[in-house]
Amino acid sequence: MEYMENDISRELIVRAGQGDMKAFEDIYRLTSGFVYNVALRIARRHAEAEDITQEVFIKMHAALPQFGFRSSCKTWLYRITANTAISRCRKFSRESDLAAKYRDHLEVEAQETPAAADENEKMVGDMLAKLDDDQRTCVVLRDMEGLSYDEIAEILKIPLNTVRSRLHRARETLLEFARKEKTL
Amino acid sequence: MNNKMDCKQILQMLAGDYLDNELDPATRGHVDRHLVQCSACRQVSERLLSITRPLRQAPKINPPPEVWSRIRTEVSRFQGHHAGHKKTGSNNILEIFLMRPVFAAAAAAAILVIVSVAFFMNTAQKPGTMAGTVNGASAAVELNALTGNIEIRNQHAGFGSCLEQLLV
Numbered sequence A: 001m002e003y004m005e006n007d008i009s010r011e012l013i014v015r016a017g018q019g020d021m022k023a024f025e026d027i028y029r030l031t032s033g034f035v036y037n038v039a040l041r042i043a044r045r046h047a048e049a050e051d052i053t054q055e056v057f058i059k060m061h062a063a064l065p066q067f068g069f070r071s072s073c074k075t076w077l078y079r080i081t082a083n084t085a086i087s088r089c090r091k092f093s094r095e096s097d098l099a100a101k102y103r104d105h106l107e108v109e110a111q112e113t114p115a116a117a118d119e120n121e122k123m124v125g126d127m128l129a130k131l132d133d134d135q136r137t138c139v140v141l142r143d144m145e146g147l148s149y150d151e152i153a154e155i156l157k158i159p160l161n162t163v164r165s166r167l168h169r170a171r172e173t174l175l176e177f178a179r180k181e182k183t184l
Numbered sequence B: 001m002n003n004k005m006d007c008k009q010i011l012q013m014l015a016g017d018y019l020d021n022e023l024d025p026a027t028r029g030h031v032d033r034h035l036v037q038c039s040a041c042r043q044v045s046e047r048l049l050s051i052t053r054p055l056r057q058a059p060k061i062n063p064p065p066e067v068w069s070r071i072r073t074e075v076s077r078f079q080g081h082h083a084g085h086k087k088t089g090s091n092n093i094l095e096i097f098l099m100r101p102v103f104a105a106a107a108a109a110a111i112l113v114i115v116s117v118a119f120f121m122n123t124a125q126k127p128g129t130m131a132g133t134v135n136g137a138s139a140a141v142e143l144n145a146l147t148g149n150i151e152i153r154n155q156h157a158g159f160g161s162c163l164e165q166l167l168v
Helices: A010-017 A021-043 A046-066 A073-091 A098-105 A114-129 A133-144 A149-156 A160-181 B003-018 B025-037 B039-057 B065-085 B089-099 B101-125 B130-135 B159-167
Strands: B139-142 B151-154
Touching (some): A010 A021, A021 A046, A021 A073, A021 B065, A046 A073, A046 B065, A073 A133, A114 A160, A114 B039, A133 A149, A133 A160, A133 B039, A160 B003, B003 B025, B025 B039
Antiparallel strands (some): B139 B151
């Protein structure tokens, strides 16, 4: 994906694929932030986000020697992360107190005042818990990661109109949630 | 395009392409002009912005340091295992036997069973040769059982007497 910014250099990927641990660590430092955040927002629990991050980078390390540069490294990582997170969500499907668990485990790195950050995190947790796995993944990639429709379609390997309809349905769900809660 | 129809189309775009800046400039301009005139659609647009704002402003959270430690340990273990498989065959087999005595014992037992069966079949086919073979300085066993091509020879003196004891 040509338009994915700040991608990992080809040289770093090749070195990591040849077993250079320092190169692999550099890739981890550059990408673990978005991998962890996507995992956290989709899976909604820190413990699972940590496991997903670990699984993603172990899968990545095993596949690096065969990386064909047909898509960008970031696209590839987003894809592994989203698929791993969705797969775990479906495996460990939990119906009830998701939002509460999510809030309990969040450790916000305060960029605002702690109270405001907590309030925002509570809202984010409540909203994401209202969406199904597919809608939530699209919302996380679009609203939280800032990716375009084209990028989301390529990452999830779904048609552009499917991205559009999932986001549309997600926003309708969120509007309805906000109307009932009267919080927004 | 009447105003009612226009609102329906506008609302469709508000929750998706408009909110996500995916509209071409001309269409976006059309929606913007509609929003200035239509308070109902403007209200929906404001509510949509308010539900996406917390998501877009959510802080980025870094994984705890122990995640990298766990990954590094797993990857190092994988690399060590992979490197082990690249060693020469003879060294690798020797290493397996040295590191895992159970394998060595199992292999020895398997060889003994094969040789015993072969020896027994050979003797059964040639009655009267058992004593000579067993008591000889060398034991030669030819097995033409399943494949017809397996040949086992043992030059160890005294091997026959061990077999004899086992077969009795």
